[in-house]
Amino acid sequence: MFILMGMLLVTSCEKEMADQTGESAEQLMAGRLSGTWANPTDIVTPAEVPAEIFGEMRLVFTMDGVGNPAEFLGQGCPIVFSAMKSSWSVSGAEDAALVKLTGTAPVDEFQARVDANNLTLSFYMGWENLETGETGEGDFQVTLSRQ
Amino acid sequence: MFWFLVIQIIGTGFSFGQTKTKKILVIGVDGMIHSAIDYATTPGMDRLIADASYSMEGYGGVPANATTGWSTLLTGVSVDKHGVRDANSFTGHHLDQYPSLVKRIKNINPSIRVASVVRDQAINTVLNGDADIRLNHGSDVEVFEKAKEVLAGQAADAVVVQFSSPKEIGSTSGYQLRQAEYVLAIQQVDAYIAQLHNVVKERSTYAEESWAVFVVSTHGGTETGRSANSTPEEIKVPLIFSGAELDNKELVATAMPAKENADNFLTINKATTGDRTFGRIPIAGTALQGMDKFTIEMWIKAGANSSDPVIMGDKDWDSGGNSGFVICRSGSSWKINFANDKRARYDIGSSKSIEDGKWHHIAVSFDKTRECVVYQDGERVGSAELSYKAGDSMTSPFNYIHLAQDGTGTYGGGAPNWAGSFNEVRIWTTVLSEETLKKYMYLPDVEKTDHPYLQFLNLYLKMDEVRGNQLADHSGKGNHAELVGPASERHPYYPIGLTDVAINVLGHLGIRADGAWGLDGNSLKSNLPFRLFKVN
Numbered sequence: 274m275f276i277l278m279g280m281l282l283v284t285s286c287e288k289e290m291a292d293q294t295g296e297s298a299e300q301l302m303a304g305r306l307s308g309t310w311a312n313p314t315d316i317v318t319p320a321e322v323p324a325e326i327f328g329e330m331r332l333v334f335t336m337d338g339v340g341n342p343a344e345f346l347g348q349g350c351p352i353v354f355s356a357m358k359s360s361w362s363v364s365g366a367e368d369a370a371l372v373k374l375t376g377t378a379p380v381d382e383f384q385a386r387v388d389a390n391n392l393t394l395s396f397y398m399g400w401e402n403l404e405t406g407e408t409g410e411g412d413f414q415v416t417l418s419r420q
Numbered sequence: 421m422f423w424f425l426v427i428q429i430i431g432t433g434f435s436f437g438q439t440k441t442k443k444i445l446v447i448g449v450d451g452m453i454h455s456a457i458d459y460a461t462t463p464g465m466d467r468l469i470a471d472a473s474y475s476m477e478g479y480g481g482v483p484a485n486a487t488t489g490w491s492t493l494l495t496g497v498s499v500d501k502h503g504v505r506d507a508n509s510f511t512g513h514h515l516d517q518y519p520s521l522v523k524r525i526k527n528i529n530p531s532i533r534v535a536s537v538v539r540d541q542a543i544n545t546v547l548n549g550d551a552d553i554r555l556n557h558g559s560d561v562e563v564f565e566k567a568k569e570v571l572a573g574q575a576a577d578a579v580v581v582q583f584s585s586p587k588e589i590g591s592t593s594g595y596q597l598r599q600a601e602y603v604l605a606i607q608q609v610d611a612y613i614a615q616l617h618n619v620v621k622e623r624s625t626y627a628e629e630s631w632a633v634f635v636v637s638t639h640g641g642t643e644t645g646r647s648a649n650s651t652p653e654e655i656k657v658p659l660i661f662s663g664a665e666l667d668n669k670e671l672v673a674t675a676m677p678a679k680e681n682a683d684n685f686l687t688i689n690k691a692t693t694g695d696r697t698f699g700r701i702p703i704a705g706t707a708l709q710g711m712d713k714f715t716i717e718m719w720i721k722a723g724a725n726s727s728d729p730v731i732m733g734d735k736d737w738d739s740g741g742n743s744g745f746v747i748c749r750s751g752s753s754w755k756i757n758f759a760n761d762k763r764a765r766y767d768i769g770s771s772k773s774i775e776d777g778k779w780h781h782i783a784v785s786f787d788k789t790r791e792c793v794v795y796q797d798g799e800r801v802g803s804a805e806l807s808y809k810a811g812d813s814m815t816s817p818f819n820y821i822h823l824a825q826d827g828t829g830t831y832g833g834g835a836p837n838w839a840g841s842f843n844e845v846r847i848w849t850t851v852l853s854e855e856t857l858k859k860y861m862y863l864p865d866v867e868k869t870d871h872p873y874l875q876f877l878n879l880y881l882k883m884d885e886v887r888g889n890q891l892a893d894h895s896g897k898g899n900h901a902e903l904v905g906p907a908s909e910r911h912p913y914y915p916i917g918l919t920d921v922a923i924n925v926l927g928h929l930g931i932r933a934d935g936a937w938g939l940d941g942n943s944l945k946s947n948l949p950f951r952l953f954k955v956n
Binding site for chain 1: 667668669675676677692906907909948949950951952953954955
């Protein structure tokens with residue numbers, strides 16, 4: 274019972290804080306990410322994987338009328354995001370956010386670090402060279418600039 | 421990981437170190453209109469589309485005819501470069517500078533054997549003279565039979581096939597889907613395509629080969645069958661790029677970034693921050709300030725809007741009696757409001773919706789002492805006789821014509837700005853007739869046409885820029901505009917075009933296009949031979 278009361282208290286505090294700003298933590302982060310990001314730079318891939326794997330990556334995050342995450346467009350980078358249109362959610366803070374995608378593959382979640390001008394995505398994935406059959410896994414990272 | 425690889429190998433048939441022989445079949449159909457595949461029964465093309473980069477609204481080019489279309493398809497450059505404009509002649513071609521991809525293939529890799537099986541003999545003599553096998557026949561069925569034979573054998577790695585019966589039927593009885601004859605011609609071509617695809621798949625060596633099958637139309641056509649060369653029905657063509665490990669998806673312009681040297685458009689959104697986004701054209705001391713006569717025309721696609729935000733204007737829209745003009749949202753439609761320096765105002769609107777998710781051509785012709793006429797999609801939809809005197813001034817006190825905002829740049833109705841897309845924004849300082857508007861409204865690069873009023877063109881924003889904040893004026897008058905604010909996007913008007921065929925054929929055959937070739941197309945293979953997968 275004590276634990277339950279504690280949980281209710283925490284829930285209540287969170288709700289109260291959200292009400293003070295008018296926006297939830299997800300809405301605040303969604304606002305940071307909302308918009309168009311392009312021009313991949315500062316690319317990190319495993320040694321055997323070329324930087325071009327990110328293609329002409331251009332990401333668009335949209336929000337609904339009340340500021341919640343709505344559509345995610347992952348353009349020009351079909352190896353990373355197979356579907357051009359999917360939906361998204363976000364948690365965490367601007368220096369360590371987690372973006373989850375629904376309706377696209379193979380990358381369906383990534384870490385994001387965002388400021389006024391740049392968005393850095395990072396994720397850990399397996400990779401396969403379809404011509405040689407070589408495989409591996411490792412860290413991928415790319416920085417995009419706000420359009 | 422070992423078992424994962426085993427499963428992958430079993431599942432995909434992939435074998436280490438083995439590269440399949442690249443093969444390609446390119447089928448050009450003359451006169452298959454862009455809506456044909458939606459209306460006719462086309463299981464052959466449907467099967468290709470299931471594994472294709474494709475669009476039913478590709479750009480065929482102007483003029484829209486088979487000779488020009490085949491030249492564009494095979495050279496990979498637009499008509500401005502290859503120079504073939506006549507419907508039945510290659511006169512004036514620049515194929516020495518921009519040769520057919522067949523020549524490029526043979527120059528780079530002579531071991532790739534090319535077959536060209538066509539209806540029009542001139543294609544084989546002028547464009548495909550370097551092909552190893554050149555055959556031409558008088559009917560589609562003969563072309564089909566011969567192509568089938570070539571594809572079943574081992575004498576060719578790249579096969580070009582031409583079918584022309586949709587053009588032959590369409591040019592006599594109309595390119596229309598209410599005509600059983602035209603629909604049957606499309607369906608017959610589809611049956612040929614399906615059977616050729618089957619022949620490819622039944623090759624004894626198919627397992628060791630990587631086939632791409634491209635099906636494109638070289639031009640569309642009008643319902644009457646008469647050639648106007650300026651209508652979307654003629655210019656838009658279906659383009660299907662199947663196989664070749666291309667991006668497997670329908671290509672949608674609004675989801676694609678703007679392309680260099682292409683017809684792009686500008687989208688202005690409503691910034692979530694509330695900051696205004698607009699274009700502004702400086703008009704102080706130019707012919708665009710206080711115009712007594714003008715025709716404004718533009719292509720727009722409305723976004724989500726409310727109230728009465730301004731699509732274009734130079735006046736303070738807080739009052740309709742303020743001097744100057746605005747073209748603004750009016751319900752789900754639009755109107756023009758203008759007033760002189762004595763606050764005598766007119767409001768003339770269209771009755772047709774622009775908020776249907778489609779592109780619309782809107783135009784207003786204005787003669788201060790005579791009449792104002794409003795057009796939508798080339799049709800007259802409103803007008804008013806004007807009672808202004810010659811001495812009345814229409815000049816706004818502001819020094820900009822704004823796009824997506826009024827002359828002040830701060831109008832609050834529908835704030836922060838009108839949301840929507842712009843393309844081909846033109847202002848003429850004279851009155852254009854309905855006939856002239858209709859004739860040229862679809863044509864890009866109007867400054868290069870025989871438009872009879874080019875000397876009155878004082879603003880021409882093509883919106884083709886890929887980046888940056890300048891909106892270049894192509895009227896020759898130097899009235900360049902500036903893009904202001906955070907919420908704009910640029911996209912291609914046509915997702916792909918006939919110029920995209922050659923570079924993707926070359927890419928599939930392992931030939932990297934040299935920048936010096938000046939090809940206009942874009943590779944649809946943004947993926948390298950890599951895939952990613954999740955690991956625990």
